[in-house]
Amino acid sequence: MWKIAVFDADLTSAQRLAARIGALFTQVSSALSCTVEILPDVDTATDQAADFDLIFLGMPHTHAAALRTASRQTELAFILEGRTSGLEELLWTRPLGCILPPYDDEQILSVLRQFTRYRNWESTFFIVENRQQLSRIRHDSILYFESKAKIVYPRLVTGTSEGFPARLDIVENRLALHGYIRCHKSYLVNLRHVQMLDKKNRQIIITGGITIPVSKQNYVRVLSVISQSGVSIANEE
Incomplete structure (x- = not known):
């Protein structure tokens, strides 16, 4: 409703x-x-x-x-x-x-x-609304979002899309119901592309073998979400 x-x-x-x-x-x-x-x-x-x-x-x-x-x-x-x-x-x-x-x-x-x-x-x-233009990026093509110097960049399967000015926490809130997880102050990862959680090194491995760091602050929540999703967990401590 x-x-x-x-x-x-x-x-x-x-x-x-x-x-x-x-x-x-x-x-x-x-x-x-x-x-x-x-x-x-x-x-x-x-x-x-x-x-x-x-x-x-x-x-x-x-x-x-x-x-x-x-x-x-x-x-x-x-x-x-x-x-x-x-x-x-x-x-x-x-x-x-x-x-x-x-x-x-x-x-x-x-x-x-x-x-x-x-x-x-x-x-x-x-x-994304950028330069007064509306563009649409399919969720399944997004690997993760990276925040740099107050600009958020969608990192795609096909490469990097144009960045837009925003705070990553705002993007996280917008995507709360769409299968993304905050794993670091600079990274918001698309769960569709998560292949493994490396506990020993505290990092997520996603499509293409890309590794994304998991911060201490976000580790417990990331572990809980990934455990429930059925994704592999490697290097048990």
Whole structure:
């Protein structure tokens, strides 16, 4: 079940929009349902942002930056009151779309379709927005992510993909449900490609014979996850 929220200073407008979102969601996803909540103020919206999958946000010029900083994985849609200037400065917050009053069903459906499409992509692809372009990398082609100087580089079966500015813990949170494990402050490994855990040398061996170090801080969790996955464990201590 998807969790959607609406924040708008105009409570009556927020209530109408929330009702339409709930009514229209079945048109874009027959397999999943949604709950729609109205957030009473921007502080609540910011504090609870990570609890929602999608937030329709009023006054985005004022509040979008705070919500995106509070939750990198929550999708945003902007509620505009006629002002569109300055929106290019908010592209880094990755809005799925904008709606303007009066909110007709097609505007709302457009955002909901983009939301479900984006979330369906994430089960197959890692989605990167770089230079204002959206690119998709298949999970099964990713060996691991490496963080260097505040840039994260996807290391692929076919080589290294272009890096993007991010913290590795943010990438880790985005991929929490997609089969990746943090084994070092600089490495996030795709479990699909793990072939062996070398306990003696504290390293993971992945596809192509590549070795990835496992830090002392992450060792216990890595050992637990790999033991449960059935991957070979070598050089017992």
